[in-house]
Amino acid sequence: xxxxxxxxxxxxxxxxxxxxxxxxxxxxxxxxxxxxxxxxxxxxxxxxxxxxxxxxxxxxxxxxxxxxxxxxxxxxxxxxxxxxxxxxxxxxxxxxxxxxxxxxxxxxxxxxxxxxxxxxxxxxxxxxxxxxxxxxxxxxxxxxxxxxxxxxxxxxxxxxxxxxxxxxxxxxxxxxxxxxxxxxxxxxxxxxxxxxxxxxxxxxxxxxxxxxxxxxxxxxxxxxxxxxxxxxxxxxxxxxxxxxxxxxxxxxxxxxxxxxxxxxxxxxxxxxxxxxxxxxxxxxxxxxxxxx
Numbered sequence: 596x597x598x599x600x601x602x603x604x605x606x607x608x609x610x611x612x613x614x615x616x617x618x619x620x621x622x623x624x625x626x627x628x629x630x631x632x633x634x635x636x637x638x639x640x641x642x643x644x645x646x647x648x649x650x651x652x653x654x655x656x657x658x659x660x661x662x663x664x665x666x667x668x669x670x671x672x673x674x675x676x677x678x679x680x681x682x683x684x685x686x687x688x689x690x691x692x693x694x695x696x697x698x699x700x701x702x703x704x705x706x707x708x709x710x711x712x713x714x715x716x717x718x719x720x721x722x723x724x725x726x727x728x729x730x731x732x733x734x735x736x737x738x739x740x741x742x743x744x745x746x747x748x749x750x751x752x753x754x755x756x757x758x759x760x761x762x763x764x765x766x767x768x769x770x771x772x773x774x775x776x777x778x779x780x781x782x783x784x785x786x787x788x789x790x791x792x793x794x795x796x797x798x799x800x801x802x803x804x805x806x807x808x809x810x811x812x813x814x815x816x817x818x819x820x821x822x823x824x825x826x827x828x829x830x831x832x833x834x835x836x837x838x839x840x841x842x843x844x845x846x847x848x849x850x851x852x853x854x855x856x857x858x859x860x861x862x863x864x865x866x867x868x869x870x871x872x873x874x875x876x877x878x879x880x881x882x883x884x885x886x887x
Contacts (some may be wrong), residue, residue, distance in 0.1 A: 596626070596627050596661050596662070596712065596713065597625070597626040597627070597628075597655055597659070597660045597661055597780065598620070598625055598626070598627050598628075598660060598661065598662045598663070598664055598712075599627070599628050599629070599630070599632065599650060599660045599662070599663045599664065599678075599684075600627055600628070600629040600633070600647070600663075600664045600666060600784040601629075601630045601633065601663055601664070601665050601666065601671065601674070601675045601678060601868070602630065602633040602636075602665070602666035602667050602671060602691075603632075603633065603636070603667055603670075603671055604636055604640070604667075605641070605666065605667065605691050606691075607641070609691045609702065609826070610641055610643065611641070612638075612691065612702040612703075612705065613666065613691070614643065615705055616664075616666070616689070616705050616709075617645065619706050619709045620709065622624075623635030623709060623713060625713075626654065627647050628647055628648045628649060628650050628655075628660065628843055629645055629647045629648075629649055629650070629772045630649065630650060630678075631650065631651045632651075633666070633721070634647065634649050634739040645803060650678075652678075653677070653678050653679070653680050653682070656678055656682060656684060657682045657684075658677070660684060661684070662684065662686075662687055662712060662864065663675055663678070663679060663683055663684055663685070663687070664686075664687050664689060665684050665686055665687065665688045665692075665698060666689055666691055667691050667692050667698065667819050667822065668690060668691065668695055668698055669688070669692065669693020669695060669696055669697040669698055669742075669784070670691055670692070670740075670841055671675055671688075671691075671692065671696075671698065672686060672688045672697045672698055672863075673741055673742055673840040673841050674840075674841055676724075676739075676740075676741050676840070676861055677737045677878070679779060679861060680737075680739075680853060680859075681858075681859040683862060684862070685835065685862040685863065685864045686861065686862065686864065687700060687708060687712065687862070687863075687864045687865050688700060689701075689702060689705060689708065690702060695866070695874075695878065696784075696874050696878060697780070697863065699865065699866075699867060699869040699874055700869065704866075707782050707866070708866060709763055711866055711867075712864070713841045716863060716867065717864050717866055717867060718864070718865045718866075718867060719846035719862050719864055719865070720776065720795070720797075720862070720865050721860040721861070721862055721863075722741060722778070722779075722780045722796060722860060722861050722862075722863060723778060723779070723780075723799065723820060723856055723857065723860055724739045724740060724741050724778065724856070724857035724860065724861060725739065725740050725743070725744050725776065725778055725801070725839075725854055725855070725856065726738060726739045726742075726854070726855055726856065726857035726858070727739070727744055727837075727839060727852065727853075727854055728852070728853045728854070728855070729850055729851060729852050729853075730850070730851040731736070731849075731850055731851075733837065733844060733846065733852065734837075734839050734844060737839075737842065738786070739839075739857045739859075740778075740781075740839040740840040741778065741780055741781065741840060741844075741861055742777065742778060742780060742784050742785070742788060742840050743776060743777040743778065743781040743784060743785055743838075743839075743840070744775075744776045744837070744838070744839050744854055745773055745774065745775045745785065745806075745836075745837070745838045746773055746774050746828055746835060746836070746837055746852075747772065747773035747806065747825060747835065747836040747837075747838065748772055748773060748830065748832075749832070749834050749835050749836045749845070750832060750834060751831060753830060753831045753832070754770050754771055754772055754807075754830070755770075755771070755772070755773070755828060755829065755835060756768055756769070756770055756828070756829045756830060757769040757773075757774045757826055757827070757828050758815075758826065758827040758828075758829075759774070759803065759824060759825070759826060760824070760826075760827075761818060761822050761823075762822050762823055762853045763825065766803075766816075767813070768809060769813065769865075770805045770808065770809040770810065771805040771806050771807055771808040771813075772807040772809075773805075773806035773836075774803065774804070774805055774806065774826075775789060775791065775802075775803070775804040775805075775806060776801050776802070776803055776804075776824060776854055777791060777801070777802040777804065777875075778801065779794040779795060779796045779797070779798045779799075779800060779802075780796055780801050780822075781802075782794040783875075783878075786802050786804040786815070789804050789805070789806050789807075789815075790804065790814075790815060791804035791815040792815060792817065793875070794817065795871065796871055798817075799819065799821075800817050800818060800819055800820050801817070801818050801819075801820050801822075801824065801854075802815060802816070802817050803815060803816045803818065803824075804815075817841060818853075820856045821856065822855075823853055823854070824853060824854040824855070825851075825852070825853040825854075826852045826853070826854075827848075827851075828846070828850070828852075829848050830848075830849055832848055833847045833848050834846075835847065835848070837850075837852070843862050854867060876879045
């Protein structure tokens with residue numbers, strides 16, 4: 596088996612867990628390559644010499660590895676999607692971060708995770724993505740996201756106006772600080788913090804969630820993901836922010852932006868005891884109220 600290791604930065608207290616991961620990989624004769632930027636961080640900031648071959652681009656991985664190990668939190672998994680793209684390589688998230696809805700494997704459970712990979716005792720779940728289309732260069736060839744797309748105000752305290760159309764039918768003009776369009780995967784992220792609903796991962800939907808809307812009767816809305824969403828943004832200023840997962844770009848009111856379901860999915864490996872329901876109960880502390 597050949598694995599790719601992707602990460603960004605890890606804290607000093609996590610070093611022992613990463614070194615344990617390398618030991619487990621070596622002891623099981625697993626061939627591994629590591630993201631060059633992560634390898635540089637480890638050698639310069641943490642004085643770890645991995646002695647592994649490195650990769651830098653999606654093309655370095657395509658059809659050449661069996662699994663990608665994402666070392667960090669959910670944000671690291673979102674970044675790793677840019678390297679996976681439509682290759683079909685499944686991702687295992689090992690949680691060196693905090694919340695960990697996507698990176699559900701604990702850093703204390705590394706040995707069992709590697710054993711599960713070798714024995715193929717796991718479940719592969721597919722997650723749908725959003726794809727952003729624009730008449731101008733926006734997010735380049737990485738115009739897809741696993742969690743959400745957002746439009747937000749920039750350099751102003753004033754709210755912005757976002758007209759939303761569903762299949763060219765006007766839905767609403769949102770007067771707010773911004774607007775989130777989340778996938779079911781992203782429903783437990785930014786959208787949730789702005790009052791959006793938790794949506795089951797295979798629900799085939801988009802969640803439209805306003806950020807601090809001016810009108811109290813404006814609420815999040817769930818729509819099927821076989822529609823096309825179109826946006827027109829205006830405000831007192833003419834500069835705004837567009838985000839796609841962890842990527843951010845500046846736009847103005849001349850950008851013609853639409854959104855639809857991406858033509859491919861991302862595969863996440865789930866250990867058999869790490870279900871979505873289990874993650875909700877664990878991460879959101881459901882059932883721990885002493886009155887229950």
